[in-house]
Amino acid sequence: MFKSKSLIIMSLIGACQFFSPKAEAYPNFIGHGYNSCITCHYNPFGNGPINDYGRAFSATAVSSRGFYDDNKPEELISQESGFLFKQPENKHFRPQLSYRGMLLKQNFGEVKETTDYIHMQADLSLVGLFGENDKYIAEVTFGYAPVPRALQNTPQADSIKTYRTREHYLGYRPNQTWGIYAGLMDKTFGVRLVEHTSYSRTTPQLTMDDQSHGVVIHYNTPSFEGGLNAFVGNLTQDVDLRMKGFAGTFEYTLLEKNRVGLSVMKEGNDYVDQTAYAAHIRSGLDHGTSIIFEVGRVEKTPKTSSLSKTEYYSIFQNEIRATRGVYFLNSIEYYKNAVDKSYRVRFGPSVSYFPRSKIELRVDLNNTRNFSQESSVKDRWDLLAQIHLWL
C-alpha cells in the first residue's frame, strides 16, 4: 500500500518537473515597485485571480500598446481590463476565466525529441467581496487539472479527477495591515514564483496541486510582511496522504525596492515528515527590472525507514523589461541531493510578450546539466512555448 501510494506521490512530483508555469504570481514585479502580492491579487501571497487594480496595472503597464490605436487613452484600456472587457458594474462579485496551454518539446534538437501540447489550466474563478472596504472576501477557483504525464495511459489515470478546485477560501481583512483567511490555499513558503517547475517549488513540494486546507494570517506594512499558515492537508486526499503542519514566510523591506525574507515549513503525513527552510532576496533595479535569489534546504524523513533525504536548492532570476510588454527572464537553478552528492544546474533563458491586455506569450529554453561522480550524462534541452489568456 505504502509502495503504491509513494509511487503515485513520487510520480506526481516527477511529472511536475516537466510542467510549466501555472501559478499566476509575478514576484518579479518588485521591479515595477510592487513589493507585495496583495496589491494585485486577492490572495495576499499571490496566485489565483487578480483584483481590479491588478487587471488595470496588467493592461496599462505590463502589456504592450502595440495592438491598440495610438489615440486610445490608457484610461479606456484600463476600463476594458475587467471581466469580458467591461468595467465591473457589480461591486460584490469578480469572475475570472484563465487558460494556460503549453507546447513542450522535450530533448529539443535531439533524435529522441518529443512534442506535446498540454492544457495546463482552464479555470473559472469567482471572488465575492462584502462589507466596508471589502473586508469580507470569498474566493473559489475551479477548473481543469491534467493527469500527470507520468500517470497518463496507466490504470491509475482512471481514478484521477481531471477537474478540481485549486483554491477556495473565506477571508476577513479588517484593515490593510491584518488579514485572516481559511480554506484551500497554497502554503506560505518562499517566493511564489510563476514557474512552479522550478526547484524552489518542486523540492519543498509546492507545485500546481499542492494546496492545503488551513488558515493563513497575513500581516503587511510597508517595511514588513509576514504570513503564518497552519494546514491540515488537502481534504479531498486520503487521510493518510494529507500533509499537516505549518509554514511561515517573512519579508523585510530594505531601501524601498528590496526585500529580504525567511521561510520555514514543517509538515508530515503517515509516511513522511518534511522540514524546509529558505532565505530569499528580491530587488527592484531599474524600472521593471528585478532580481530574485532564493536558497533552501529540505529534509524528508520517511517514517517507515531510516533513509532520510536532505535536498538543497537555489534559484537566481533576473527579469529585464526590454520595453512595455516584453520581458527577458534569465533563470539559473541549482538542486542537490545530499544522498548521492549529485547535483543539477539548469539555465533557463526566456522571453515573455504581453501583446495586449489579457494575453501572455512566453518561450523558455531550459538547459539542464547533471553533475555526478558516476557518469557523464548528456545535457538536456527543453523548449517550452506557452500561451496564457485571461478574461
Place this chain on the structure above:
Amino acid sequence: MMKIKLTLLTFIISFSAIAANTPLDNLKLMQLYLDKNQLEKVEDLYDENEEILGKNWMALERLAISFERREKFKEAIETYRKIIVNFNKEAHEKILATSASKMDSSYYDKTKLQLYYYKLAFLNTQLFSKTNSYTPGNDRSKYKKNAEGFIGLARKVKVDEGDLKLLEDLLQEKINSDERMTYKSHYYASLDFISWQDRLYLVNTSGVKTNLLSTAIGTCIGGGKKWENVNFEFDLEGCFAVLTATISSEDRTVKYQQSSVAVKGFVAGPGMYFKTFSDNVLLGVHVPVKYRQGDWTNPDETQYRFEREKTYEAGYFLQSKIKIKNVSLRTRLGKVFPNPGSLWSIGLLYDF
C-alpha cells in the same frame, strides 16, 4: 470675408514693398515681415537694400532676429557682432577692459549690450548643443568657448541670473551627453564558475572510435579591457580555467569512466553588451575561443589513444550583466562547436 482680408493684406504688403524707398519705410516693412513670420522676405529686403540698411542698427537687429528664428545661428551671431562693433564699440571695449567688481551700469545703460551679450551667449549655446560627431572639433570648442565667454560678459552687465543659469545648464547637459557618448576604457578582473560538456574519443588500434563525454566544472580567473559609452560596451577578455570533470563512454561497447579528472584550459574572446534597456542591466553576446586539456587516463596505451585530447574550439555566449557600482554579476550561456552540451558561466567582475 476672410479671403478678401487676406487679399487686401497681401496687396498692402506688396504695395508697401514697392513703395518702400527710405530706410524708415524698409525698417517698418522688415518689422511687418517679422510680425507675419515671413522671415525670408526680411532677409530678401535686407539683401536688396544692404547698402542703406547695413548702416542702421535697428535693421540689423531685425535681420538678426530673422536669422535666429530660422535657426541660422551663425548668421545671427555675425549680425549681432556687426551691431556691437559698428554701433556699440566704445561701450563694449570699456566693458571688456573693466573687471566685474568695478563694472558701472552707466557703461551700458544707454546701449542694448545686455540684450546682445545674452543673444550671443544663447546663439553660441544653441550651436554647441547642436554639434554632433560630424562637427569639426575646433568648431565645437569654439562654440563652447564663445558661449561661456558671452555668458561671462552678460553676467558682468547684470543680465538676469536665471536666464544665464538656464544657458549654463544647457551647456552642461550637452557636455554630459557628449561625455556619455564618448567611449571610455577600463580594465577589469573576472572570477567565474564555468562549466562545459565536451566530447573526446578513445580510438583503438583498429581505428574504432568510442565516444567519451566529459562534464567539467571549475573556476576561471582572468580579466580584460572594455570600452563603453552610454549605449554599448565592447570588451576583450581572457581567463585561465581550472576544472574537474567526470568522463564516461556514451555507448556500452567500451566501458570507460573516470571522475575528478583535472582539466585546464583558457577561454578568451571579444564580447559586447547593449545598454538599451538599462544602464545597470546589460544584455549581450560574446565569442569565446576555448582551449582545454585534461589528465584523462588511457586504459592501455598499447591499445588505445585519445583523439581531441587537447583541443581548440569556438562558439558563442549570450550574456547578461548586473552592475552595482564597480562590481558586476555576470551570467553566460552558450555553446562551443562541435560539443553537444552548453558552455555556461556565473561570475563576478571588478572594474578598476
